[in-house]
Amino acid sequence: MSTNKPMPVPTEISAPFWDGLKAGRLNLQRCNSCGHWIFFPRRHCDKCWSHDVEWREVAGTGTLYTYTLTRIPTLPDFADEMPQKMAVVELDEGVRINTTLVGLDEDEIRVGMRVKPVFDKVKPDGTTLLRFTGLDKTVAPRRFDDPEAAAAPEEAAVPLRQIPVGDEAALQALVSDEFTSWSNQIVVDQALIDEFARLSGDDYWIHTDPEKARKQGPFGGTIAHGALVQVLQSRLKIPLGFEVIGFSNMVNYGSDRLRFPSPVPAGARIHARARVKRVEKVRSGTQLTLEVNIHVVGAERPSVINDLVILYM
Amino acid sequence: MGLKGNAAIVGAAQYRPEKYTTAPRMFHLEQVADLAAQALADAGLKATDIDGLVINGPQFHEASVFVPAMAAEYLGLSVNFAEVVDLGGCTSVGMVWRAAAAIELGLCQAVLCVLPARMAPFGPDEDPSWMARAMRFGGHSTAFGAPEAEFDLPYGHMGQNTGYAMIAQRYAAQYGYDPLAMAKIAVDQRTNALANPDAMFFGKPLTADEVLASKMVADPLHVLEIVMPVAGGAAVIVASPEVAAKARNRGARITGFGEHLAFKSPTYAADMTRTPIGPAAARAFAMAGLKPADMDAAQIYDCYTITVLLTLEDAGFAPKGEGMRWVREHDLTWRGDFPMNTHGGQLSFGQSGSAGGMSQVIEAFTQIAGKAGDRQLKRCDTVFVSGTGGVMSEQGALILQGA
Incomplete structure (x- = not known):
């Protein structure tokens, strides 16, 4: 994969999310005042504005809210993913996440299908992105030892x-x-x-x-x-x-x-x-x-x- | 609550859309002065009549802060109201109602709303690669701590195409999808452009088959359902009744407006298929005391065909979920029963950055003023105008009525 793809730069606020992904866990914030689940990470609850929010590990299963397949890469660096399977996943906790689908053929993708997380280690330093696939799929991790x-x-x-x-x-x-x-x-x-x-x-x-x-x-x-x-x-x-x-x-x-x-x-x-x-x-x-x-x-x-x-x- | 409808658009100017490669390079300040003079000439007013200024802040070439002061100084203008609007494609609609509100509050008499959108000349030490760099992530922030830099860009979620495509796919799953009806939006608008010599695609007829055979960019959007970016620029003069009385055009009174936004990525919308134009248009109609059926024409922001479809539904012209059938049953051309985007829309007129949305405002004014030439509507007293920024992020509506 191209080394020029934009990569996430975790902040003090979001670090528990990215650290969780590295360890194969999906951590989300939940508001202790109103019970609302929060994504993306913030210091406050975006529903009731309480600052009493807490990190919790969740299963990561959800439903495909919508998707598109790109016929022109959104950036030349993503050409190796063509067609990019751009997706919005709604987790069972109710939050929606911008992501991509992996391990699925074009004709297997349906709005409303059930999906599970794939912890995709994209760089040898452990940087991990949260992608999704079908419940019955197994996605092999990337190898970094030999690009050929x-x-x-x-x-x-x-x-x-x-x-x-x-x-x-x-x-x-x-x-x-x-x-x-x-x-x-x-x-x-x-x-x-x-x-x-x-x-x-x-x-x-x-x-x-x-x-x-x-x-x-x-x-x-x-x-x-x-x-x-x-x-x-x-x-x-x-x-x-x-x-x-x-x-x-x-x-x-x-x-x-x-x-x-x-x-x-x-x-x-x-x-x-x-x-x-x-x-x-x-x-x-x-x-x-x-x-x-x-x-x-x-x-x-x-x-x-x-x-x-x-x-x- | 709201406007009394005293303020009116009395003059307008816009550059003919041109390809960036062939359009003249001008400093933005220079464009501001040029467009202002043209709009004043159109209105038949003098520079001394202007005492308010609304301008774009983002993408202003010669400054990123203190833009109104720099522009007033350059113009030689002394104003009692200065404003920057940062609403992407909704900027034009947002400028017009802010100007009208300032006039009704008694802050000023006549407001110049201006959006330069031609490229500026490169300086001797300027690296032209800044353009490519600025284009790389489009309207997205790559700043440390920007949520989209962290949670969208690494996955390739960027630009507008995939966002609008995903809205269309969600719509399709909920309500069904008719590619031919979507193509008809582009085709009817092209018919309008054939009667507008200023349009980018003037003299170039288009069929639904050609739209559907054009390249797929992101399912289900074909390239001919997506606007072409062009160089341009636009200005309008909004005036009080006292100043409007001196102007030579029939004015377009601003009798209603609404604005709504809640997110940047539509992924975080409560429902991706219920767009912000819903509450914005409802407020605009209520303020004007009118309903969708009272409109003689609609100038609907059209960065994509899906934007038009959802605006028709959510603003109340077509029943929710039945927009595609509605489009098939209506003639959207200037000769038709629902004249829409009579200048060709941005799809056929061209999209000059954030000035693109001003083409819709100016077309509404031009039709009301009776100056639309070959495409002039027989009766045009009341027009609905919408603006859309980002990926259905910020939306606004205007109701304009002939004075």
């Missing part, structure tokens, strides 16, 4: 169709508006970005200074260099389904178009897909233009568009 292991498993290798470079008709038939399915996913973390900054000499703070980028940058944190994401294509195995054979030399001839339409926040997962855009005979051989699009997982807008020109001689 958390990535989606690689697709089974697509068998390769071999096309001789001289078979012009077969090569032309590859041209399509349709993209391939997605490649494997990789995580673009701060360590990788720092390495690239050192290598390229581009150590602009928006890439390398998480603290300054969080406070002053437009994206709430650091982002990867466009050029880094571009070259990471080599680590993304795009299931093209064909290979060209029978040439004596193959060169990467450069790019007809290179665009970085949206940022890749540090910590984001990316994947790629491609389509054959053009095949043409040129003086020195056969030129194949492959449009490669690299996206943050779940994001509709690509982060890199690269019309890669491959020359077969």
Whole structure:
């Protein structure tokens, strides 16, 4: 998950709530004067204004009051959750909570369904968010030991169709508006970005200074260099389904178009897909233009568009 | 209790909605002076007639505090009443009734209500990324201790789309949902915009099929059911009967108003589908001694189609839970039996920040003054206007009647 997502900063008032979540418990305040349950945490009862309020542990079961599924992320950093299952849960104590649903398919979600809490540890430091799922569901906790292991498993290798470079008709038939399915996913973390900054000499703070980028940058944190994401294509195995054979030399001839339409926040997962855009005979051989699009997982807008020109001689 | 209906809107001005990228950059103070002069010219009044000022505080470019004093100084205006209104999309409605109340209290004679909403020029040392940073969390506070920073933003609850979508989903579960009726709201308003050369979508017809085929943003809201943010700005002059007598337009008297708010996130509403416009509109109608059926037109704040639907129901135009059937049975165009958002609404006119709501106030005034051109209603003496801020958080209503 992206490291740029906004995170809760507990206050002296709310600490018992967040500490409870870390320990897998849901603590709510109850007013001793009028019996009203209170959410979000306050110094007073928002019904009778008494200051005699007390923390109590509750079961956390409730009912789904309403929800929506997002088709555009509410912030680019949430692209890995698409569609975001935004929800309002009404606890059995009567309070409503803004949250998200996990472990439920889109068609399993109904207003009025019963839900139970999921204590979702989202950062290695123990920061825990309160999400909800169906009563019959089990949601496995996140793993922080190996980001690559958390990535989606690689697709089974697509068998390769071999096309001789001289078979012009077969090569032309590859041209399509349709993209391939997605490649494997990789995580673009701060360590990788720092390495690239050192290598390229581009150590602009928006890439390398998480603290300054969080406070002053437009994206709430650091982002990867466009050029880094571009070259990471080599680590993304795009299931093209064909290979060209029978040439004596193959060169990467450069790019007809290179665009970085949206940022890749540090910590984001990316994947790629491609389509054959053009095949043409040129003086020195056969030129194949492959449009490669690299996206943050779940994001509709690509982060890199690269019309890669491959020359077969 | 309430207004006697002495104060009236007598002049108005607004910038044609434009894309932010092509609109002129002007300092907000400069826009204030420009819009004020245009509104005065429209009213046929002089600068010396103005002795009250209502202005936006938030999002004012050149200052975040002491905005009225800075603006009065810049204008060369000496006022007996100065006010800042911070009610999001309900700001315009809130400005007009505050001005009317100040006039009826005898504090002042004529009040300039002004909302600059074009972008200001960037200074040499200004980092343009502040815009992107300001946009990142929209109208949400990220300050330490702000409840939404702690309990909403970490879950991705931000911006307006998902809040309105969740209200619509709750409505659907309680009362049922007809996507075609919702599309009809956008389509009827577009028909109105086709008769308004100033509208952003003038000359661009729209069908219900196109609305329903447009991109889903957050279920069940399609992109064509959501306003387009544009650059703009607006001003109105509210005047006492003595000043109004000198003005050249037929005035729109403010005979009723109401305002209601109780939360920022509708999650904490007692009932998400019973919106604050209910009590606000009830108070406005009672103050004016009128009922919904007495209105010749309604200018209803329309950041989303669902906002319109719930306002129609909760303000008392349509029975609760039957708004979609009601929309199907009425023609909401300027030619129809229930003329609504006759300028196109913000959905088709464009939403210029918090000045967007002023487009509804100005359209009501323009219709009452008989200056609406091709879309002029045959009879327009009494108009209902609503304003909505945040996610159905703050809402207000005005009843305007021709002088």
